[in-house]
Amino acid sequence: MQGTLINSSLLLPQQISLISKFRFHLGFCKNTQKKKSGIFSVNETMSDSSSSVILSEKKQNEKEVKLWGGRFEESVTDTVEKFSESISYDKALYKQDIKQSKAHATMLAKQGLMTASDRDAILQGLDKIEKTDREDVHMNIEAALTDLIGEPAKKIHTARSRNDQVVTDLRLWCRDAIYKILLCIKRLQVALVNLAKVNEGLIVPGYTHLQSAQPVLLQHLLLSYVEQLERDNGRLADCRSRLNFCPLGACALAGTGLPIDRFMTSDALGFTAPMRNSIDAVSDRNFVLEFLSANLIVAIHLSRLGEEWVLWASEEFGFLTPSNAVSTGSSIMPQKKNPNPMELVRGKSARVVGDLVIYRKTRSLCSTVLKQ
Template identity: 50%
Template sequence: MALWSGRFEEGADAFTQRFGASLPVDKALYAQDIAGSRAHAAMLAAQGVIAAEDAAAIDAGLADVLGQIEAGEFAFDVNDEDIHMAVEGALTAAIGEPGARLHTGRSRNDQVATDTRLYAKKRATDLMAANVALRQALIAQAEAHFDVILPGYTHLQHAQPVLLSHHLLAYTWMLARDFRRLEAARDAADACPLGAAALAGTTYPLDRAMTADALGFGSVIPNSLDAVSDRDFLLDLLYACSVSALHLTRLCEEIILWSTAEFGFVTLSDAYSTGSSIMPQKKNPDFAELIRGKSGRVIGDMVALMMTVKSLPLAYNKDLQEDKEGAIDAANTLEDCYICAAGMIATLQVNPDAMMAQARKGYLAATDVADYLAKKGLPFRRAHEVVGHLVLLCEKRGCDLEDLTLDDFKAECDLFEADIAGALNLEAIVAARTTYGGTGHEAVRAQLAEAKARLAADEALLA
């Protein structure tokens, strides 16, 4: 029987009951729902709204329901509209009249908002932990291959040589920002709506601070209308998930490219590759591709919720039943992607010789040759033009800058001397970039220490 059946002479037919039910989705919030109900019952007893013995029976009954669900022994009834009805129905069937007193001073509107906030807090924390694990894997690879040089790219064209460690650390900083966004989403959910009732509060002498404290919330939402209708915290979580999913697509796109025969920079572990049903030689980066592809789901979940809350009048509307499925899916998807990416990075085999071979192509020393002339007094724009002519000469001859003679250099500019050879050495080019944030060895050592310190600080937040 529906909780609101007293007003109606007819029940919903089978289709509308199924269409309106949220149990298939919101049963994932069973732990949060039971925690909220236990806190609510304890507060009602403390305020003298229900008897202490009723509260004790409710608490014991809810603990039993929780145990049944976690043991896989709870029978969800298809006639239950949502997790709240499923839990309350089982409780009342087990303990009788005290169970019917549980909902005093409460509406499903503030109940579901409380459940969803508790769930968002938990999942944001879970994602922060998975984020940390991926950063650990990236930092470990950066340390293990600290001195490896590869070509840096702009427009996917060879640009300047960089350390692989520098390249990998770029992703740790993206993920560190993602950690902050997830933390902000967790903080946004950290306010308790319980006690707002349907929309206007209640005449019962509820102690909203008591339930907020019992549930671990940092504050109480001050406006009952806002308390039941706000879903900004879910948008914050979905945005954080979406941005991080996009960052993972960038990482995975590079892994996919680097693992091709054309690049050959890395070899994926067999555990993170698949073969072909027809081509026996294939080793496909399917899991990197899946991570890249799953970003569409996460971003779609965010857009879906934005459209759901668009133009909703105060306070609660049934549209908000659609808020949870996308958030649950996005959090689950991103967590799986984090876990998969961490394993893939941790088991990645780096091929330094292939990286260096490519770094020796594409005139990666060109900028340093221009800087060489600028340091000798030639205006940089003129130096840029001189080196452009030298590159054109190399293209016509089919050689690289290091293959040119000193006479070739002097033919373009008499400022060139024999020491120009130092500006053509890739190791020296990389090592010379010592400014903060640069790719030079000393700069990257400092950056690595900073990345590890940030990681340690973030790990401490989760302790």
Template identity: 50%
Template sequence: MWKGRFAVETAELVQQFGESISYDWRLYKQDVAGSIAHAHAQREAGLLTSEEFDQIENGLRQIEADIDGGKFEFKTSLEDIHMNIEAELTRRIGPAGAKLHTARSRNDQVATDTRLYCRAEVDAISVGIRSLQSALLDRAEKYAATVLPAYTHLQRGQPVTVGHHLLAYVEMLDRDLGRLADCRKRLNVSPLGSGALAGSTINLDRQAIADELGFDRISTNSMDAVSDRDYIVEFLFAMSLCGVHLSRLSEDLILWCSAEFGFVTLSDAHTTGSSLMPQKKNPDVCEITRGKTGRLLGNLVSLLTAVKGLPLTYNRDLQEDKEPLFDSIDTLKLTLAVNAEMIAAMEVREENCSRAASDPMLLATDLADWLVKQGVPFRNAHELVGKAVAESVKTGTPLNQLDLSAIDPAYTSEAGSVFDLGRALAARTNPGAPSVENVRSEIRRWRESGL
């Protein structure tokens, strides 16, 4: 492609070092779509005859079909997907194929292809997130009233329900969907027509090309258009944070599956055994999910590092955007799918949850609230309950069986009424609180939203 300037063939090691066809081949559908739109604009500008346009479009469609069918031979010597397709097109249809690259560069071409690719994958990942949300919502509905302890510092804190706990992850995933939607708006901009960095003296209808490819608008600075990879960084970040949320869910389930917690059982189909210990049932999906989150984070840092010191405009370093992008997309899509399937089959061991939630210490804060309602300032109430807790620990007497009036006269005979778990949960009626009524209301709201 640059034989007019160079007298010596590119060294084989340089070809091997610089090629990207081994991974950017997956942009072929976007490359074909972008080339057809570009050729359409060339025809409208009088650069191609209708016959030449038909030859180009038919030739590109045939190449796309050959790649679909695994019949296309990619050549490392042609470096990337763009030149592989263009060279084969020219071989097949002759001079018309050599006209296709008029008024464009691989710089704006690859930016167009990756934006189209990211747009499609944002949509696909969003579907995967919705599927996982749906699975969580189904489990939340089934166990909306199943009480279990919630934790801070991995110490028992206050009672909630399994439904409320799972809905927290539905919320997290919904924020992930919002970030992806925002990312989609910013990436859905057409750079085609920006050329290598300064456009072209042959002016094609950029807006018509953008409309044909489904872009919302065209880029307004040619230098930024060919060097911008913000949209990939942002996409990688959105995927990374989604991975972090999945990792947190995984950590909860790993704990809940242990004999020490015993709150849930995962199906045999989503767990594995041990090669040595026959009794083991390991939550491998959760552990691998937790591990793959590091991979998603690493891909984000990799690209941030690659672009942090680049001068305008295009630099070959930007070739390093695709492998992290493709890997994160593949990783997150599979992770979402397997987690949705696992959650859908998960069963909660309600008797164990109930046993853990029966710990009267979970209602210590409710006892302080009761004192406040009797007119005791909260800090004083906090101290009085702290004294009761200390006495409970010291004597081994459950908190709800102590003679509280012996600790302080502020405790009347009515104080014991606090230790009714059903009443305690039902009293948590503020928006966002875990009363069963609230949980069921939230489930209805999510259902009405389309989950």
């Protein structure tokens, strides 16, 4: 084979975009019918967990007042506070937390558990917080809301625990991430199909054990990746359909006696339906494991594509010449054009393996909520 067979500029930017967005969506994981029925109908409970997107940040020289701290005469030590914090992980969920807080406040007002004026103040305050660029505000939504509108902000936690709040955020985040990853996969598929069309009829060696074996059409090889990615689409879509149920209303573990409308909040947030069992609602994180597993297979496919294209770009193969826009050079060897982005596609897929392995270590836990 002589010369350049493929102009990789037709595909590489999309592939690089896919792996970058794919890794971004997974990054935070490492640092972790429609008929109304009174499924949850026991006494109202408030939070028993300090882990939340909206945990107030401790201010210098001030003691923080926690929602669960009413019966405590003494605050936790700084050492325990630092060891227990989850803000650095949970801050990735701030958009989802604002979204569900808006839905929750709207439902409370409709059910007569909050005045219309308090609801409007909360919604306006959350809009302002969502638009700000200050990260510290996003990390402390409830504290920021209290600073903006005062007393009405404290009512947002009526009939809601940190337990059902955070898992709802997590389900929303995973659902949003799946949607974005599916779009990226579709763009990569389109780029591969277009590349196959441009190189119609081109014959290349097919390899086994990296030894030339049989001639194949380049189209056939490229479209094999389209098929693999289509199955990835299916796995992610299946994952989305299973996780798309709303935990809100489960509160700490046993629901609330207040007359909430769980179907209203579920519909407002785009869920299929409320979850049927309150203990399951706050306990289950299997959807995260399924999400990571599906993305691991995507990463394996991208790694294979990256490895193949690194080989094809070498002088020994010479099947493609990466465009300058997606190549790097050498400080001492000016003749070099290195396919670094493709090497990183191959290498960064290992992080997704790590995410899944780390998450699988969260096991042997009792029902409901534990700090892990």
